[in-house]
Amino acid sequence: xxxxxxxxxxxxxxxxxxxxxxxxxxxxxxxxxxxxxxxxxxxxxxxxxxxxxxxxxxxxxxxxxxxxxxxxxxxxxxxxxxxxxxxxxxxxxxxxxxxxxxxxxxxxxxxxxxxxxxxxxxxxxxxxxxxxxxxxxxxxxxxxxxxxxxxxxxxxxxxxxxxxxxxxxxxxxxxxxxxxxxxxxxxxxxxxxxxxxxxxxxxxxxxxxxxxxxxxxxxxxxxxxxxxxxxxxxxxxxxxxxxxxxxxxxxxxxxxxxxxxxxxxxxxxxxxxxxxxxxxxxxxxxxxxxxxxxxxxxxx
Amino acid sequence: xxxxxxxxxxxxxxxxxxxxxxxxxxxxxxxxxxxxxxxxxxxxxxxxxxxxxxxxxxxxxxxxxxxxxxxxxxxxxxxxxxxxxxxxxxxxxxxxxxxxxxxxxxxxxxxxxxxxxxxxxxxxxxxxxxxxxxxxxxxxxxxxxxxxxxxxxxxxxxxxxxxxxxxxxxxxxxxxxxxxxxxxxxxxxxxxxxxxxxxxxxxxxxxxxxxxxxxxxxxxxxxxxxxxxxxxxxxxxxxxxxxxxxxxxxxxxxxxxxxxxxxxxxxxxxxxxxxxxxxxxxxxxxxxxxxxxxxxxxxx
Numbered sequence: 227x228x229x230x231x232x233x234x235x236x237x238x239x240x241x242x243x244x245x246x247x248x249x250x251x252x253x254x255x256x257x258x259x260x261x262x263x264x265x266x267x268x269x270x271x272x273x274x275x276x277x278x279x280x281x282x283x284x285x286x287x288x289x290x291x292x293x294x295x296x297x298x299x300x301x302x303x304x305x306x307x308x309x310x311x312x313x314x315x316x317x318x319x320x321x322x323x324x325x326x327x328x329x330x331x332x333x334x335x336x337x338x339x340x341x342x343x344x345x346x347x348x349x350x351x352x353x354x355x356x357x358x359x360x361x362x363x364x365x366x367x368x369x370x371x372x373x374x375x376x377x378x379x380x381x382x383x384x385x386x387x388x389x390x391x392x393x394x395x396x397x398x399x400x401x402x403x404x405x406x407x408x409x410x411x412x413x414x415x416x417x418x419x420x421x422x423x424x425x426x427x428x429x430x431x432x433x434x435x436x437x438x439x440x441x442x443x444x445x446x447x448x449x450x451x452x453x454x455x456x457x458x459x460x461x462x463x464x465x466x467x468x469x470x471x472x473x474x475x476x477x478x479x480x481x482x483x484x485x486x487x488x489x490x491x492x493x494x495x496x497x498x499x500x501x502x503x504x505x506x507x508x509x510x511x512x513x514x515x516x517x518x519x520x521x522x523x524x525x526x
Numbered sequence: 527x528x529x530x531x532x533x534x535x536x537x538x539x540x541x542x543x544x545x546x547x548x549x550x551x552x553x554x555x556x557x558x559x560x561x562x563x564x565x566x567x568x569x570x571x572x573x574x575x576x577x578x579x580x581x582x583x584x585x586x587x588x589x590x591x592x593x594x595x596x597x598x599x600x601x602x603x604x605x606x607x608x609x610x611x612x613x614x615x616x617x618x619x620x621x622x623x624x625x626x627x628x629x630x631x632x633x634x635x636x637x638x639x640x641x642x643x644x645x646x647x648x649x650x651x652x653x654x655x656x657x658x659x660x661x662x663x664x665x666x667x668x669x670x671x672x673x674x675x676x677x678x679x680x681x682x683x684x685x686x687x688x689x690x691x692x693x694x695x696x697x698x699x700x701x702x703x704x705x706x707x708x709x710x711x712x713x714x715x716x717x718x719x720x721x722x723x724x725x726x727x728x729x730x731x732x733x734x735x736x737x738x739x740x741x742x743x744x745x746x747x748x749x750x751x752x753x754x755x756x757x758x759x760x761x762x763x764x765x766x767x768x769x770x771x772x773x774x775x776x777x778x779x780x781x782x783x784x785x786x787x788x789x790x791x792x793x794x795x796x797x798x799x800x801x802x803x804x805x806x807x808x809x810x811x812x813x814x815x816x817x818x819x820x821x822x823x824x825x826x
Contacts, residue, residue, distance in 0.1 A: 313707075408750060410749070410750050411750060428731065431728065431731040434745070440821065441748050441822050442822060442825070443732075443823055444823075445734070445741075445745070448709065448734075450710050482824070483825055485825075520825070521740065524782070525779070525785075525786055526783065
C-alpha cells in the first residue's frame with residue numbers, strides 16, 4: 227500500500243536557546259515522508275522553486291521517496307524561520323516566505339490517486355479539500371491543521387475533518403476548534419463530524435488517541451535532551467500512516483500500534499536539528515524503541 | 527501489613543472557578559488514609575484541636591481508619607484555604623492557620639512503629655526526620671514535599687530523601703530540588719541519593735516512575751470534569767502505599783501496579799469537592815478503573 231504525503235517542502239532557519247541552524251531541508255511533507263518510508267512506498271506531493279538545492283533532492287531520493295509529485299516552479303522555494311523559547315514548548319515564527327507556495331495547486335500523481343494512505347499536511351483547508359477531490363477512493367486520510375486555519379477558515383476545515391479518517395491536533399487546537407475546554411467533550415465533538423479517530427498531540431507528554439472504542443495513551447519517550455522539536459508532529463503522522471499502510475489494516479489494534487510508531491518517529495526527530503536524526507535512523511532503531519515503549523507502560 | 531500515614535488533618539475552604547465549599551474535612555493525612563484503607567489496615571498520625579467536629583472524627587472512624595495516633599491538642603484545628611485558577615492546574619493559598627500544627631510533634635503509635643509502610647506527608651523536613659527516628663525498621667517509606675521546603679530547608683530534605691524508599695514530587699519540584707531542567711537527569715540525581723524510585727506527578731498527564739530498571743508511565747484518567755484537584759497527590763500516595771502493603775512486595779512489578787492504583791485513587795478524588803468522592807468509592811470501583819487503565823495503554 228502506498229503512502230501519499232501532501233504538504234510543504236522548504237528551507238528552514240531554526241533557533242533554540244542552545245544553538246541554531248540555517249538553510250536546512252524542512253517542511254511538513256519532508257518530515258512525514260522521511261518517517262513513512264520505513265514502512266511503505268511513499269510519494270511526496272509538493273512544490274519547490276528552481277533554486278531548490280540538488281543536494282536536498284538527492285537526500286530525498288536516497289531515502290527512496292517517490293518525487294514524481296514534487297513540482298518545480300519558477301521562483302524561490304518556501305522558506306521558514308522559527309525560534310524556540312527556553313522550555314522548547316513554544317516557538318515564534320521569525321519569518322515565512324511562501325514564495326512558490328503562494329500558488330500551490332498540488333497535483334497528486336495519477337498512480338497514487340486511488341486506494342492510498344493519504345497525509346494532508348497543515349495548509350489552507352480549501353487546498354486540502356481540492357486534494358481530496360483528486361484522490362479518488364483513498365483508503366485512509368490523516369489530516370493536520372493549526373490555530374491559524376481554525377480561526378480563519380473554520381467551516382472549510384470542518385469540511386476537511388468530515389472527510390478525514392483521523393484528525394491530528396494538539397490540545398490547544400482541539401479546544402479552539404470545538405470551543406470546549408474539557409478535553410473528552412471537545413474530542414467527542416470532533417469525532418461527531420465523522421473521523422474514526424482523533425489523535426491528541428501532547429508534546430513531551432506523548433499522544434492520546436480517541437476512537438469510538440475509547441482512549442489510548444502513549445507516553446512521550448523520556449529523552450535526555452530535546453535538541454529541536456521541529457517536525458515532531460509531521461514525522462508522527464508519517465510513521466502513523468506508514469504503519470497502517472504496511473499492515474493494510476485500520477482496526478483499533480492497528481491504530482494503537484500506529485500511534486506508538488508515530489511516537490517513536492517523533493522521539494527520534496527531536497534528538498537533532500532538522501531532519502538529521504530522522505534521516506539517519508533505521509527500521510531496526512524504530513523497532514527497538516517500539517519495544518521500549520512496550521516496557522514503559524506494561525503492568526500486571 | 528500496616529500503612530502508617532503521618533500528615534495533616536484540617537478544615538479546608540476550597541474555591542474553583544465553578545464553585546466552592548467551606549469548612550470541609552481535609553489535610554494530607556486524611557486523603558492518604560482514605561485511599562490506603564482500601565488495601566491495608568491504616569493508621570493516621572496527626573493532631574487536631576479541641577474544636578475538631580465529632581462528625582469528621584466519625585467519618586474517619588466509619589472508614590475503619592485507626593485514630594490512636596490522632597492527638598487532640600488544646601486550641602484550634604489547622605485550617606487551609608485554596609483558590610484554583612481557570613485551568614485548575616494552579617492554585618493560590620488564600621490562608622493558612624497552622625493553629626495546633628504549630629507545635630506538631632507527632633507520636634507514631636507504638637503498635638505501628640515496626641515493619642510498616644509509612645507515608646510522610648508534606649511537612650517540615652525536620653519533623654519528617656524526627657518521625658523516621660520513631661519508626662524503627664520501616665518496611666517502606668514514601669515521602670512527599672513541596673517547593674517551600676526545597677527552597678528553605680534543602681539539606682534537611684536531602685536527609686529525608688536519603689532515608690526514603692520512594693520520593694513523590696511534581697516535575698517543577700524535581701527540577702527545583704536538583705537544579706537540572708532536563709527531567710531524566712534531574713530524576714537521576716534524586717535516585718543517586720538512595721531511594722529505590724522517584725514518582726513524578728504530572729497532574730492531568732498522569733504519573734511517571736523511575737527506578738534503576740527504567741521508566742514507567744501511567745496516563746491521567748480522562749475525566750469529563752475535574753471538580754476539585756485538592757488531595758490528588760495525597761490520595762495517590764495513600765493508594766500507592768496501600769497497594770504495596772496489601773501484596774507485601776516492593777519489586778518493580780508491584781511498584782508499577784501501585785502507581786496505577788495511585789492514579790486510580792487520584793482520579794476519583796478530583797471528581798468531587800474535598801473527600802466526598804474518595805470517601806464514597808468502593809474497592810470494586812477502584813478495581814474496575816484499574817482495568818480501564820490496562821485497556822487504555824495496551825498495544826501489541
